[in-house]
Every structure is written in structure tokens, then in C-alpha cells.
Amino acid sequence: MPPSGDDPSGRLPLSADPTAVLSSLALQAGGALGGPVEQEHLFQARQLQALSLGWHIVIVCFGVAFPVIVLVAEGLWLRTRDPLYRELARRWSRAMLVLFAVGVVSGTILSFELGMLWPEFMATFGEVFGFAFALEGFAFFVEAIFVVIYVYGWDRLSPRLHFLTGLPIPVAGVAGSLFVISVNGWMNHPVGFDLVDGRVTNVRPLEALFNTHVWHEVVHMQLAAYLVAGFAVAGVYAWAWLRGRRDRYHAVGFAIPFTIAALVAPVQLMVGDWAARSVAENQPTKLAAIEGLAETTDGAPLTLFGWYRDGEVVGGLKIPRALSILAHHDPSARVQGLDAVPPDERPPVNVVRVAFQVMVAIGTGLALLAAIYLLAWWRRRGPPSSPWFYRAAVLAGPASIVALEAGWITTEVGRQPWIVYELMRVDQAVTGASGVPVGYGVVAGVYALLTLATVAVLIRMARLPREGAG
Amino acid sequence: MTLADLCAILIVLGLTAYAVLAGADFGAGFWELGAGRGPTGRRARALIESAMGPVWEANHVWLIFVLVVFWTCFPVAFGSVASTLAVPLFLAAVGIIFRGSTFAFRGAGGPRARPLLGALFVASSLLTPFFLGAAVGAVAAGRVPVGNAAGDPIGSWWNPTGALVGALAVLTGVYLAAVYLAADARRAGATDLAEAFRRRALIAGAVTGALAMGGLLVLRDDSRHLYDGLTGDGLPLVVLSAVAGVATMTLLWRRAYGPARAAAAAAVAAVIWGWAWSQRPDLLPGELTIGDAAAGRPTLVAVLVGALVGGAIVAASLAFLFRLVLSGRLDKELPPRADAGSPVP
Ligand code: HDD
Numbered sequence: 001m002p003p004s005g006d007d008p009s010g011r012l013p014l015s016a017d018p019t020a021v022l023s024s025l026a027l028q029a030g031g032a033l034g035g036p037v038e039q040e041h042l043f044q045a046r047q048l049q050a051l052s053l054g055w056h057i058v059i060v061c062f063g064v065a066f067p068v069i070v071l072v073a074e075g076l077w078l079r080t081r082d083p084l085y086r087e088l089a090r091r092w093s094r095a096m097l098v099l100f101a102v103g104v105v106s107g108t109i110l111s112f113e114l115g116m117l118w119p120e121f122m123a124t125f126g127e128v129f130g131f132a133f134a135l136e137g138f139a140f141f142v143e144a145i146f147v148v149i150y151v152y153g154w155d156r157l158s159p160r161l162h163f164l165t166g167l168p169i170p171v172a173g174v175a176g177s178l179f180v181i182s183v184n185g186w187m188n189h190p191v192g193f194d195l196v197d198g199r200v201t202n203v204r205p206l207e208a209l210f211n212t213h214v215w216h217e218v219v220h221m222q223l224a225a226y227l228v229a230g231f232a233v234a235g236v237y238a239w240a241w242l243r244g245r246r247d248r249y250h251a252v253g254f255a256i257p258f259t260i261a262a263l264v265a266p267v268q269l270m271v272g273d274w275a276a277r278s279v280a281e282n283q284p285t286k287l288a289a290i291e292g293l294a295e296t297t298d299g300a301p302l303t304l305f306g307w308y309r310d311g312e313v314v315g316g317l318k319i320p321r322a323l324s325i326l327a328h329h330d331p332s333a334r335v336q337g338l339d340a341v342p343p344d345e346r347p348p349v350n351v352v353r354v355a356f357q358v359m360v361a362i363g364t365g366l367a368l369l370a371a372i373y374l375l376a377w378w379r380r381r382g383p384p385s386s387p388w389f390y391r392a393a394v395l396a397g398p399a400s401i402v403a404l405e406a407g408w409i410t411t412e413v414g415r416q417p418w419i420v421y422e423l424m425r426v427d428q429a430v431t432g433a434s435g436v437p438v439g440y441g442v443v444a445g446v447y448a449l450l451t452l453a454t455v456a457v458l459i460r461m462a463r464l465p466r467e468g469a470g
Numbered sequence: 471m472t473l474a475d476l477c478a479i480l481i482v483l484g485l486t487a488y489a490v491l492a493g494a495d496f497g498a499g500f501w502e503l504g505a506g507r508g509p510t511g512r513r514a515r516a517l518i519e520s521a522m523g524p525v526w527e528a529n530h531v532w533l534i535f536v537l538v539v540f541w542t543c544f545p546v547a548f549g550s551v552a553s554t555l556a557v558p559l560f561l562a563a564v565g566i567i568f569r570g571s572t573f574a575f576r577g578a579g580g581p582r583a584r585p586l587l588g589a590l591f592v593a594s595s596l597l598t599p600f601f602l603g604a605a606v607g608a609v610a611a612g613r614v615p616v617g618n619a620a621g622d623p624i625g626s627w628w629n630p631t632g633a634l635v636g637a638l639a640v641l642t643g644v645y646l647a648a649v650y651l652a653a654d655a656r657r658a659g660a661t662d663l664a665e666a667f668r669r670r671a672l673i674a675g676a677v678t679g680a681l682a683m684g685g686l687l688v689l690r691d692d693s694r695h696l697y698d699g700l701t702g703d704g705l706p707l708v709v710l711s712a713v714a715g716v717a718t719m720t721l722l723w724r725r726a727y728g729p730a731r732a733a734a735a736a737a738v739a740a741v742i743w744g745w746a747w748s749q750r751p752d753l754l755p756g757e758l759t760i761g762d763a764a765a766g767r768p769t770l771v772a773v774l775v776g777a778l779v780g781g782a783i784v785a786a787s788l789a790f791l792f793r794l795v796l797s798g799r800l801d802k803e804l805p806p807r808a809d810a811g812s813p814v815p
Pocket residue numbers: 188213216217218220221224227228268269271272273275276277279359360361362363364366400401403404405406407408409410411412414
């Protein structure tokens with residue numbers, strides 16, 4: 001059930017006077033801290049938030065999926081007692097711990113930023129979506145505790161106990177991503193409370209936690225994490241293959257993560273389709289931006305490529321009725337266009353559109369690569385042997401990361417100008433503090449350093465000599 | 471006792487755990503600096519690494535816990551605090567990034583990178599608790615008004631009270647770290663290091679105690695309200711803290727490191743509870759009471775139930791971790807002693 005503020009009839013007519021517009025918008029969700037403030041650096045605040053989130057999410061993929069890859073290798077060792085599996089698992093687990101630490105610190109800065117940059121958002125709606133974050137805190141505890149026991153426990157715990165101490169990590173990872181993404185789903189589809197005179201009341205925490213937008217996001221994100229981590233780890237061994245290191249150690253190091261990612265890639269296409277249909281239902285304006293659909297249309301076409309300008313996509317490839325079919329499974333269904341909302345409530349179309357198409361293109365490419373690999377196993381019981389396959393496999397990791405970022409840009413920029421969809425605009429939520437550009441500059445510098453250092457450390461770890469096991 | 475009070479207690483509990491656990495991890499950074507070069511220094515650094523490695527991430531999560539419960543249960547207060555105190559919180563966040571990543575990279579980074587990583591680790595270990603403490607000081611002194619960045623962005627925390635609480639946060643960490651490390655060194659069989667950290671703990675304890683006492687005078691001039699609270703309602707707990715502090719020193723003197731660990735933690739915890747108790751019922755003194763700041767009842771109930779269930783899982787997990795750690799099963803081996811003659815440079 002949507003909150004009462006979601007009711008379009010409650011929106012006040014746009015007026016030419018900007019202060020009147022602002023005060024009418026403030027009525028939608030009266031800020032608990034006293035309403036909007038001056039902030040000339042809203043854009044930098046958004047960029048700062050996006051940079052920190054976009055950085056964190058890449059690392060997090062490894063936090064979610066790497067433990068599973070490691071546990072598969074260790075499980076193979078427990079079954080076969082082939083020391084090679086154990087050696088891989090041990091090696092990977094050290095990289096996992098480094099990435100986990102970086103994930104923890106980059107996540108912490110996010111929790112500061114949510115308050116520092118968007119105090120009105122937190123103050124007004126914190127009690128609605130905060131429950132998810134509180135649960136997430138417990139998931140992190142469990143994850144942090146068992147990651148460390150697992151990585152420090154090699155040789156110190158019995159093999160079985162060691163394997164068992166690894167199992168809570170992915171469970172906590174799934175729970176953690178459910179809770180944190182629940183917040184994002186809620187921002188996109190705010191439910192679980194009533195707005196009375198602009199005040200939040202009658203909060204229903206479970207309804208907010210399990211909002212309708214969270215499910216496709218969680219599943220899509222989990223799978224994305226497996227794509228990113230699987231292809232990235234496998235890419236290291238694909239690179240080694242191209243450099244002539246084709247022994248069994250490198251072959252197995254390639255096969256485990258790549259197989260996992262290859263099994264996920266085709267599924268991701270279907271989940272992406274589910275995501276698109278949820279967006280069509282919950283956020284028609286975002287869908288209109290994704291597709292560059294200016295006017296509400298019956299039997300809307302799908303336009304590939306091209307650039308949106310002055311109400312139409314120029315240079316695109318039109319497929320008649322395809323959008324209506326994709327979004328509503330009905331060739332003549334009505335699809336809402338951008339014209340359904342006033343111009344200042346539309347997201348920047350080209351950013352959203354390009355990001356979406358990049359994601360879909362990469363997703364399709366990854367699924368093809370996966371199909372080639374799985375077909376080769378099915379027909380020859382072995383991986384493909386063409387260098388082109390391995391070159392593509394090296395690229396698959398970075399490409400997955402690009403798709404991941406593109407997907408989040410679709411989701412987040414597509415929600416603009418709302419921080420809470422149709423209830424609070426980003427300019428109502430932003431901090432009144434000065435110095436945002438300074439913070440942005442510092443964080444950009446720190447993250448540039450951190451990126452370099454992380455990559456350098458991982459490369460160094462990858463180059464460490466093997467421990468001599470066969 | 472209302473639901474809001476229970477949530478406030480949850481936050482103070484989290485803050486206490488963060489101070490006595492993660493505080494010591496920050497303090498260990500200071501002892502890195504003091505470890506010096508040569509084989510003994512290397513041994514001391516290895517001890518610190520072995521002691522911190524398995525626990526610092528879990529200890530750090532207490533801060534996250536405090537933040538999320540704060541913003542869920544007291545959203546308006548959180549928005550006001552985070553926006554007014556953006557400067558110290560931002561600096562603390564940057565410090566957290568440097569501290570955590572340099573520690574994680576150290577083991578894996580090359581020998582050439584080590585000195586730089588070490589220096590950044592030490593600097594961020596000292597600056598982070600200072601800024602976090604200064605932010606707490608600003609809240610305690612009632613310098614955070616309700617509103618979006620409504621308080622003074624600098625003056626609210628950069629003042630005698632803020633500086634005092636910041637310095638105390640750093641020093642208590644340094645002190646706790648020395649006490650804990652003495653116990654860890656004995657467990658690792660390194661009596662030379664245990665002796666060294668015992669001596670350092672005694673000195674750090676004396677300095678911290680002196681600053682805490684002298685600090686009361688600072689508060690009397692700068693934050694009369696806070697001073698009255700600590701010497702009024704909070705007095706029993708402040709006295710308890712002093713008693714625990716003296717007990718720690720006695721236990722250290724007698725080389726009873728295990729009990730000293732507990733007494734030192736109790737001394738720090740008692741100060742925090744003394745402050746919290748004396749400030750009740752205010753959340754932002756002079757601005758907002760706990761009751762007025764609280765989120766709606768369903769949210770509070772959800773958080774408390776979640777904390778009960780999640781807390782049980784986390785408590786069991788933490789017990790498992792600390793049992794492994796305190797039994798020495800996750801310890802790393804220390805590099806050999808150079809000679810038995812001079813344990814400390
Ligand atoms: C490796 C990553 C990856 C790949 C290959 C794909 N996606 Fe994706 N996509 C994401 C990673 C991602 C994500 C994890 O970045 C997002 C951002 C928010 C979310 O829930 O998932 C996302 C969001 C997202 C959204 C917006 C959801 C929302 O706003 O709620 C849609 C409509 C799609 N995706 C559709 C697709 C389609 C049709 C794909 C098929 C080709 C596809 N995605 C492949």
C-alpha cells in the first residue's frame with residue numbers, strides 16, 4: 001500500500017515562482033529538521049555519495065561471492081584430498097581478507113556520509129528504513145567474525161571445523177545484502193508508513209523492510225556479485241594461460257571461479273527482465289528515461305542505441321511494440337512517457353539510457369561467453385582452447401564491474417530528482433553545511449590512493465611463489 | 471523505563487564496547503610508534519599485529535552498530551549531530567579508512583612499503599579516536615542544536631571540552647592497549663615484552679588518570695552543565711572509575727595481567743556510564759530529551775526485538791572468536807629475541 005503522500009492528486013500544481021515550488025514540495029514530506037536549506041554544492045554532494053557507493057559496491061561483490069568460491073575449493077579438497085584445491089583456497093582466502101578489510105572501511109564511510117550529506121533524509125525517514133540497517137549491523141558482525149576465524153584458522157582448526165567456520169560467511173553476506181538493498185528498494189518504492197501533514201507516522205517496519213522493490217534488486221545484485229568476483233578471479237588465471245602457464249594449478253584456478261560465473265550469467269538476463277518489469281510497475285518515469293520515451297504511448301516501440309534530444313531518440317534502432325511486450329507482456333499495452341511528470345521531475349535521460357544499454361550489452365556478452373564455455377564442457381569435457389576465449393575471459397572481469405556500475409547508475413540516477421521516490425527531493429534532503437567540495441576532493445584523492453594500493457597489494461599477493469604443493 | 475530509554479541504553483552499550491575493544495586497537499597504534507627499531511621493536515610490532523589481526527574488524531563493527539541504532543531510534547538527533555559535526559566525523563571517517571587499510575595491507579605489502587604504511591597506520595590510529603572523542607564531547611557539552619547543520623561547524627567541537635574528550639579517547643585507548651598487550655605477551659610466552667608493556671601501562675595509566683582529574687577542572691570552566699552532572703548524579707560512577715583505575719595499577723604492579731585487563735576496561739566503561747547517567751533524560755543536552763527524540767513505537771520495538779535476536783547470534787559468535795583468541799589458538803609466532811639483556815630500547 002503506498003503512503004498517502006504518494007497520491008498524485010496530492011501534488012500541488014507547478015508554479016513559475018521557484019520559492020512557491022519549493023515550499024509546495026516541502027509539504028510532501030515536511031523535513032523533520034525544519035525543511036530545505038541553501039546548498040550551492042548539491043551536485044558535489046551527490047557526486048561524493050555516488051563515488052563512495054560506487055567504490056564500496058565493487059569490493060562488496062568480493063565479500064559476497066569470494067567466500068563461496070573459496071569454500072567450493074576447500075570442499076573439493078575435503079572430498080578429494082588433492083592438495084592443489086587446498087592451496088588455491090588458502091591463497092584466495094588471504095586476498096579475501098584484504099578485500100574484506102577494505103570493504104569494512106569503505107562501508108563505514110558510507111554510514112557517516114548518509115548523515116553528513118543527507119541529514120534531512122535521515123532525520124525524516126530514518127525511523128522507517130533504519131530497521132534494515134540495524135539488522136545489517138548484526139549481519140556484518142557475523143561476517144567479520146567468521147571471515148577472520150576462517151582465514152586465521154588454516155592449520156589451527158581441524159579441517160572439518162575449519163570448513164564449517166566458513167559457512168556462516170556467505171549466509172551473513174546474503175542477509176547483509178538483503179538488508180542494505182532493502183533500504184535502496186525502499187528509497188525507490190517508499191512504503192510502510194503514513195504521511196500526515198508532512199509528518200511520518202504509523203511506521204510499519206516490516207512492510208518497509210520487505211518493500212516490493214527489494215526482491216528483484218537483491219537477486220540481481222547477488223548474481224552481479226558472483227559475476228564480478230567469479231570473472232575477476234578467473235581473469236587472473238586466464239591471463240596466466242595466455243602467458244603460457246597452462247599447468248593443472250592454473251587450469252583449476254580458472255575453472256572454479258569461471259564455472260560459477262558462467263552458470264550465473266544466463267540467469268542474470270532473466271532477472272534483469274524481471275527488474276525491468278518491476279521498474280515499469282513501480283517507477284514508470286524511470287522506465288521512460290531508460291527507454292527515452294517522451295510521450296505516453298500505446299504499443300510503445302523499443303529503441304536501441306541512439307541519443308535522446310528534444311523529446312526523441314535520434315539515431316536509434318526502433319523495434320515496434322517491443323517495449324510494451326517487454327514491460328507488460330502485451331503488444332498494445334500503454335507505457336507511460338516522460339510527459340506524465342513535469343520537466344523538473346524527470347531524470348537526466350541520456351545518463352540513464354546509456355548506462356542501461358551498457359549494462360544490457362555487457363550482460364548479453366557475458367552470457368554468450370558463458371554459453372561458449374559451458375558448451376565446450378558439454379561437448380568435450382574441457383574448457384575452450386582458443387586464445388580468443390581466454391582474451392575475452394580476461395576482459396570479462398572488468399566488463400562485469402562496468403555493468404555493475406552502469407546498473408547502479410540506472411537505478412540511482414533514474415530515481416532523480418527524488419531521494420525518496422515522489423516524496424523527498426535530493427535538494428530537500430541535502431546538508432546545509434559548507435565545504436562539501438573540499439570533502440569531495442579529499443575523498444576522491446583518498447579513494448584514488450586506496451584503489452592503487454589495493455591493486456598493488458593484490459598483484460603482489462598473486463605473484464608470491466607457490467608453496468610447493470603439487 | 472521506556473522503550474526509548476532501552477534504545478538509548480543499547481547505544482551506550484555499543485559505545486562502551488567500542489571504547490574498550492576498538493579503543494585498544496587504536497591505542498596499539500601508539501605503541502607501534504614507541505616500539506622502536508631493532509629486534510625488540512620487531513617483536514613488539516609482531517605482537518601488536520598478532521593481537522589485533524583477528525579482532526579489529528569485529529571490534530570496529532561496534533561503531534557501525536552505534537550509528538545505525540542511533541539513526542533508526544533517534545533520527546532527528548542523528549541528523550542534527552551528523553550535519554553539525556560533519557568536520558570531525560569526516561576526519562574520523564578518513565582516519566578509519568587509512569587505519570584499516572594500512573593495517574590490512576601491511577602483511578601483504580612489500581618491505582619498501584612497510585615504513586610508509588606504518589607511519590600512516592600510527593597517525594590515523596591517533597587522529598581517529600581524537601575526532602570521534604571530540605564529536606562526543608560536543609554532544610555532551612550541549613553544543614549541537616536541533617537542525618540541519620544548525621550548530622557551529624568548528625566551534626562546536628574545537629573547544630576545551632571537545633579537545634579534552636578527544637585527548638581522553640586517545641589516551642584511554644593507549645592505556646588499554648598497553649594493559650591488554652602485557653597480557654597477550656605473557657600468553658605468547660614473551661616475558662620481555664610483557665615487562666615492557668607493564669611498564670608502559672603503568673605510565674599510561676598515571677597520565678590518563680591525571681588528565682581525567684585535571685579535565686574536570688577544564689569542564690568546570692568550559693561546560694559547567696556537564697561538570698555538574700559528572701560531580702552530581704554521575705559521581706558514584708566517576709568514583710567507581712577511579713577505584714577501578716587504582717585497582718588496575720595495583721594489579722599491574724603485581725603482574726596479575728588477566729584481572730588487570732578487566733579492571734582497566736571497567737574503569738573506562740564507568741566513565742562512559744557516568745556521563746550517560748548524568749545526562750539523562752537529555753539526548754542533546756538543552757535541546758532534546760530521549761523521549762522527545764525517539765522514533766515511533768513500532769520502530770523502537772522492531773529494533774529492540776532485532777537486537778535481542780541478532781544480539782544472541784552475535785554474542786555466541788563473539789564468544790567463539792574470543793575463546794579462540796584468548797586461548798592463543800589464532801596467535802602468530804613472534805620473531806626470536808635478540809638477547810635476554812635489554813628488553814626495551
Ligand atoms: C554484472 C552486473 C549486471 C548485469 C550483467 C546486468 N545487470 Fe542489471 N543491474 C545490475 C547489474 C547487472 C546492478 C547490480 O548494478 C543493478 C543496480 C540496482 C540493482 O538492483 O541491480 C542493476 C539494475 C538493473 C535495472 C534497474 C532496477 C531498478 O532500478 O530497480 C534494470 C531494469 C536492469 N538492471 C536490467 C538488466 C537487464 C535487462 C540485463 C540483461 C542483459 C541486466 N540488467 C544485466
